[in-house]
Amino acid sequence: MSHTAHIPSHRKPRQSASKTALRAGVAGGVLSTIAVAGAAGPAQAEPVTRTVEMPTITAGLSTSVAASAQATQAVALDLETQAHEDAEAATAAKTAKKAKAEAVRKAEAKKKAEAAAKAKAEAAERASRTAERTTLSASTESSTTSAPVSSNATGSAASVIAFAQSHVGDAYVSGGTGPNSWDCSGLVQAAFRTVGVELPRVSQSQSTAGTQVSLDNLQPGDILYWGGAGSAYHVGIYVGDGQFVGAQNSSTGVVQKSLDYDPPSGAVRVL
Structure with a gap:
């Protein structure tokens, strides 16, 4: 103790x-x-x-945390969606640009090909006309019926005939009005224009442009027609001595022939 x-x-x-x-x-x-x-x-x-x-205090806190997480997830989803849409738009724009460039290239290539084909066709046509004209000239020189003959035509008729005969051997081209290729009515119209007479452009109208005359009473400078008056399909110029000058067709070109070669249907006198 x-x-x-x-x-x-x-x-x-x-x-x-x-x-x-x-x-x-x-x-x-x-x-x-x-x-x-x-x-x-x-x-x-x-x-x-x-x-x-x-x-x-946990109930309110957990709700706020949950809401915040949900909002964050929504924002992330929106950003992901926007990024995906932007990527698709960029890809589409790139594809469209490439397609446009390809279309332009093809159009230019097509244009060049068409131009080359056109040039080739024109060259071939010129070569064909030259060959045809050479053949026609040779045929004309060797044929007595195709050689220009003198006639007793005077004045305006003589000028019309001289113009027509100067183009014997030229090529025939549908719609041609010279100076080196013609169709039938184009040659007749140009010949009469040298003396101040303006004729209609087509054969049908030229076949009624003057006074109807008999084939037995023809004079140099008369217009010959084939078919009916007003519905003619071909015309030429009577040069005298039973011969005419006309742009016949693509095979013969402009020729001088006897009326017997292709007898006309009628004639009209303008001069």
């Missing part, structure tokens, strides 16, 4: 300090308990205990 055990204590009884314990839970609305020990009586007094329910 201690030698101080019998000495009574002179200190006043210690009053218990207030004790507070806080227990807080954050999941599922856990109750928080605060224990308060009061010192209102002697040291041996039982502590006073009070229970207080703390508010739950």
Whole structure:
């Protein structure tokens, strides 16, 4: 035993300090308990205990977090969609540009090919006309019926005949009006134009342009026609001595022939 055990204590009884314990839970609305020990009586007094329910904060927090996550996901989805659309638009624009360039290239190639084909065709046509004219000239020189003959025509008739005979050997071209290729009515119109007479352009109209005359009473400078008056399909110029000059067809060109070679249907006199 201690030698101080019998000495009574002179200190006043210690009053218990207030004790507070806080227990807080954050999941599922856990109750928080605060224990308060009061010192209102002697040291041996039982502590006073009070229970207080703390508010739950997890519900609102989880909702905010969920909403924020959902908004972030929506923004990310929108960005991904926009990026995909931008990529598709860029691809489409690139494809369209390439297709346009290809179309332009093909159009230019087609244009060049057409120009080359046209030039080739024109060259072939010129060569054909030259060969045909050479053949016609040789045939004319060797044929007594094709050689120009003198006539008793005078004045305007003589000028018309001289013009027509100067183009014997020229090529026949449908719609041709000279100076080196003709169709039948084109040659007749040009011959009469040299003396100031303006005839209609086509055979049908030329066959009624003057006074109808009998084939037995022809004079140099009369217009001969084949077919009906007003519906003629061919015309020529009577040059005298039973011969005429006319642009016959693509095989013969402009020739001087006997009326027996191709007897006309009728004649009109303009001069």
